[in-house]
Amino acid sequence: MKRMGIDIGTTSVSLSVLDRDTRKQVKAETIPGGSFIRTDSPWEKLQNVDEIEKKVTYAVQKLLSEFGDIDAIGLTGQMHGILYVDQTGNCVSPLYTWQDGRGGRKEFGGKSLTEEIYTKTGEHIYAGYGWVTHLYNQRKKLVPETAVSFCTIADYIGMKLTGRKSPLIHSSMAASFGFFDLERKRFKTDFLEALGVKGSMEPEITDKVTVLGKFCGIPVYTAIGDNQASVLGAVGREPGSILINMGTGGQISVISDRNVQIPGIETRPFLDENYLLAGASLCGGRAYAVLENFFRQYGKAAGTGDDPQYDIMDKILRETQPEEALLVRTTFQGTRMHPDMRGSIEGISEENFTPAALINGVLRGMARELYDMYREISEQVKLEAPVLAASGNGIRKNPWLRKAFEEVFEKKLTWKKQPAERR
Numbered sequence: 001m002k003r004m005g006i007d008i009g010t011t012s013v014s015l016s017v018l019d020r021d022t023r024k025q026v027k028a029e030t031i032p033g034g035s036f037i038r039t040d041s042p043w044e045k046l047q048n049v050d051e052i053e054k055k056v057t058y059a060v061q062k063l064l065s066e067f068g069d070i071d072a073i074g075l076t077g078q079m080h081g082i083l084y085v086d087q088t089g090n091c092v093s094p095l096y097t098w099q100d101g102r103g104g105r106k107e108f109g110g111k112s113l114t115e116e117i118y119t120k121t122g123e124h125i126y127a128g129y130g131w132v133t134h135l136y137n138q139r140k141k142l143v144p145e146t147a148v149s150f151c152t153i154a155d156y157i158g159m160k161l162t163g164r165k166s167p168l169i170h171s172s173m174a175a176s177f178g179f180f181d182l183e184r185k186r187f188k189t190d191f192l193e194a195l196g197v198k199g200s201m202e203p204e205i206t207d208k209v210t211v212l213g214k215f216c217g218i219p220v221y222t223a224i225g226d227n228q229a230s231v232l233g234a235v236g237r238e239p240g241s242i243l244i245n246m247g248t249g250g251q252i253s254v255i256s257d258r259n260v261q262i263p264g265i266e267t268r269p270f271l272d273e274n275y276l277l278a279g280a281s282l283c284g285g286r287a288y289a290v291l292e293n294f295f296r297q298y299g300k301a302a303g304t305g306d307d308p309q310y311d312i313m314d315k316i317l318r319e320t321q322p323e324e325a326l327l328v329r330t331t332f333q334g335t336r337m338h339p340d341m342r343g344s345i346e347g348i349s350e351e352n353f354t355p356a357a358l359i360n361g362v363l364r365g366m367a368r369e370l371y372d373m374y375r376e377i378s379e380q381v382k383l384e385a386p387v388l389a390a391s392g393n394g395i396r397k398n399p400w401l402r403k404a405f406e407e408v409f410e411k412k413l414t415w416k417k418q419p420a421e422r423r
Helices: 049-066 113-122 132-139 153-162 171-175 189-194 225-237 286-301 310-319 354-378 399-409
Strands: 002-008 012-019 024-030 072-079 083-085 150-151 168-170 204-206 209-214 218-221 243-246 249-257 266-270 274-283 326-327 344-346 388-391
Touching: 002 049, 002 153, 002 171, 012 049, 024 049, 049 072, 049 150, 072 153, 072 225, 083 153, 113 132, 113 189, 113 326, 153 209, 153 218, 171 204, 171 266, 218 354, 225 243, 225 249, 225 266, 225 388, 243 354, 249 326, 249 354, 286 310, 286 354, 310 354, 326 354, 354 399, 388 399
Parallel strands: 002 072, 072 218, 168 204, 243 388
Antiparallel strands: 002 012, 012 024, 083 150, 209 218, 243 249, 249 274, 266 274, 326 344
């Protein structure tokens, strides 16, 4: 028998089929899945839910026609973002993704919602998080009149596959909305009421991975957060394990058996009563794309066309002798704690102001941003000879980025592949 996993990411949808007996992957597919909606507001990051649903359903049916012995379907996907559903279980809004910036806009007495939330509650809840998005929408009267609840895109796909009329979400997804009590596994309704959240729209929460229903007779399980899923797949459940992920965003995750609070680091539910200490770099792997776009614009202006520059950047690094990298801070989209922060380049001299030094500086800056978070975590959690595992296409496909991480962390990266969890 086989099992299928579905990962609904920000820019792509990935599906995997695992042989239950050999514990090996027998099929993997990735399809473009972002379906971003263009708007007049650059801070809006919305996606078309119907398009994503159609792509996922088609891909699932295609794999089921190829493998007739699949006995379970697991779900994961991008966290924090929300979409609204009506009483029939249908989506009535776009997906407001984790990248959406409405919560950081200074539209309420000269303050942003995130600033107001911290002032009134002492909680650091960031722009793009479900409750911040919902509160903004409520104040701006953007919540659809027929909406009765909200959930993540992975939860919604689970609803559509099984015919559920209301969302049931795992605590790892619920916590990503903010205002989540890690001990009681429920939302902090007193804080929400103090902020003026009207009505009861919170989805039902479960602390266990459980069956939502069936698709073509196959059990479909509650989605878990993509952070939790990537850690589980890469390093298992052992406290002290570390995972670096570099994709659309960047993350460092450490499994802890204690609920510790560290400024700038999120404590999230994991499995087996354990927790994840997670630090995120908002620009993540896109920092390298920002640099590539810089070189691409120069090439276009110089008359060489609008061709991708990654191969040229690779050529520069291969053919240039190692030199002192520029000190680049890759916080091009700010940080969770400081959304208005921007990147910088320091240490420029006549000798090192070169394309190679700039490329190396960006690579090391991407690594250094997560390394600083690692140091904060290691001061609170005892990490004995920790193994540094890595995942994500951003780091998997870029040997220069892997090299930068190993130099900054002074550790070798490993690519652990553990069998999927039996459910």
